[in-house]
Amino acid sequence: MLKGLGNLGDMAKMMKAATEMQGKMADLQEQLARTVVIGESGAGLVKARATAKGEVTGLDIDASILVPTEKEVLEDLILAAIKDAQSRGQERNIEEMRKLTEALGLPSNMPLPF
Incomplete structure (x- = not known):
């Protein structure tokens, strides 16, 4: 067929492999959207739940840190927990x-999707 190209010469095989890879990528993306990771800050006083795709789905804040005068600290802990969850999700991805x-x-190390 296309001499000198080895296995690349068989277009049907290439198309089948590309279709198979596309299906596996779609399955993986769905799996990552369902995978939940937990990020923490303040030694676990604030926890953020996120998908492995980075969508934050919930927060858990220990009541002991709900002090009005510590508003900025709480905000920082919430942001840190969210960033940790997103980082863990990215690592999982x-x-x-x-x-x-x-x-x-x-x-x-090949970047996907192309």
């Missing part, structure tokens, strides 16, 4: 993408 690229026989 990267790890799952790495697993997918390796399962597809691609280099683990």
